[in-house]
Amino acid sequence: MAEDWTDRHVARWRDHWLDIGFDEDVEGVFTRIGRLARHLRDAKAAALAEVGLTDFEYDTLHALMIRDTPGSASPTELAAEVGVSGAGMTGRLDGLERAGWIRRIPSVDDRRRVIVEVTRQGLAIWRRAMDIRGEAEHALAAALTERELATVNRLLRKMTLRSEAEDGGSPGAS
Amino acid sequence: MAEDWTDRHVARWRDHWLDIGFDEDVEGVFTRIGRLARHLRDAKAAALAEVGLTDFEYDTLHALMIRDTPGSASPTELAAEVGVSGAGMTGRLDGLERAGWIRRIPSVDDRRRVIVEVTRQGLAIWRRAMDIRGEAEHALAAALTERELATVNRLLRKMTLRSEAEDGGSPGAS
DNA sequence: GAAAGGTACTTCGCTACCTAAGTATTTGGC
DNA sequence: GCCAAATACTTAGGTAGCGAAGTACCTTTC
Structure with a gap:
């Protein structure tokens, strides 16, 4: 080796x-x-x-799409999921809204809240990004056999379980 | 599991x-x-x-210490090793110099160059940081047996080899 | 039903970083 | 030997991020 x-x-x-x-x-x-x-x-x-997204724009859209309620979330939830501060998420959403990929809708139930919703264009660019995404991952993963990949995955899970136990909750990102 | x-x-x-x-x-x-x-x-x-270092201060000192010529380097070399731009490294070194952990010495051979040298205090705080460093690593590593750890290490090497082949050279950091 | 406290989001001031341009110096071609 | 190109570092301008303060709203308590 x-x-x-x-x-x-x-x-x-x-x-x-x-x-x-x-x-x-x-x-x-x-x-x-x-x-x-x-x-x-x-x-x-x-x-x-290549599709006109920065890394953090993609991450934010991605977090919005992989939820239990895909395409709809509150800024606070998104902030926790991508691991940035609330202020940071406000900045990201400003950019995404300016680009037309998300919409901010005031909640009627609780007027403190804002609902972030993906637009048709946002969904389209995310799907396009998804299509090219994973190429780097697969290129690296191809260095291992399927069996080896499964082994690494299993052993890494042991460590993530430990790290999540240390952190307490599940402050998550993809 | x-x-x-x-x-x-x-x-x-x-x-x-x-x-x-x-x-x-x-x-x-x-x-x-x-x-x-x-x-x-x-x-x-x-x-x-706890020892009064930020993450990026530690990384910079660390890069300076783990070289073939420990404790001495040029800003450009350090920038490449930690993976920031030249301008970013200038900013980091400004902070480290202000704190008294490194010194900038003008090179006599080539007067465009600057030699970055760790000071006695810089070395001391790095050693202190080294002592507490690795606790998180060991805490996570303890989730695996020695044999499993060696397996993960071997399989990850396969992937890093692939990734370094893609990148071409060895634009590195610790 | 009004005050006190909590929650959701945004604004503000600051830091680290990047790219690009600037300054100083060395190197290479003719 | 001199001018052009390359090299090493710094400065300038702009962006994304953080923590803390601010604004608006809801909820609890008495």
Whole structure:
């Protein structure tokens, strides 16, 4: 097996910082998770640019569409789901509304509330983004056999369960 | 095995978006990688705050220390290693210099260059951060046996190798 | 039924970041 | 040896994000 950036990183560590001491598999796993996350973010941003969406616009639309009530949510719910502050979500929705991909509708039941609804155009661009999305994921996933992929998935679940237990609730994003 | 956020996410998908179609293991693996990366970032930021460092200050000092020439680098090299722009690195170094953790020394060989050097205080706070760092990592890693951890590490390497081949060079960070 | 407190969203001031342009210096071609 | 191009870093202008304060509304309590 060829060596990747992380192998070189760990080797350098071993040479220069022997006295600090660390577990090579722990360091390796989390360094690689960080680097994969970065790669996916960059690859996704490049792919989305083709249909005219930024990464965070896509994430926001996506959060709106993958809910139990697809295409409709409150700003607060969306903020929690994508993991930004309420103020941050206001900014995102401003942009999406200006672009015509969502609508803000005042709630009649509770006039403090606002209902965010995807528009026809918003749905269309999301579907288009969905079609090209996952290419980067599949390109990377193809490095593993189906069996290996299932194994990684199972073992990562063990860690996410642990992390979600630590966090308490389920402050989530895709 | 209990279900995590990602399982619920995938299940919701299955219900509402049958027509789009996706591979559950691919979706699961990359959703979990993203969520683990987010958890680690947040946990690390919380831990670092205890010693008085922000996440990006730590990353910059860390990049400076894990090089082949620990404690000394050029701004451009550091920028490439942590994955920010040159301008971004200028801003980070301004802050670190103001705090007294690094020094900028004009190069005599090439007067366009600047040499960034860690100070005694910078080294001290980095060592302190190192001592508390990794707690979140080990807490999550403890969800797996040593054998499982080694397996995940090996399979993730397959994917990072693929991703680095796509990127071409090795534009790296820890 | 009015005051007190909680909730939902937005506005404001600030920070980190990016791209692009600017400054200073070195390198390469003729 | 001199001008053009490349390189290294900084400055300038703009964007997305955060926390905290602000506004409007609902709910509870007495």
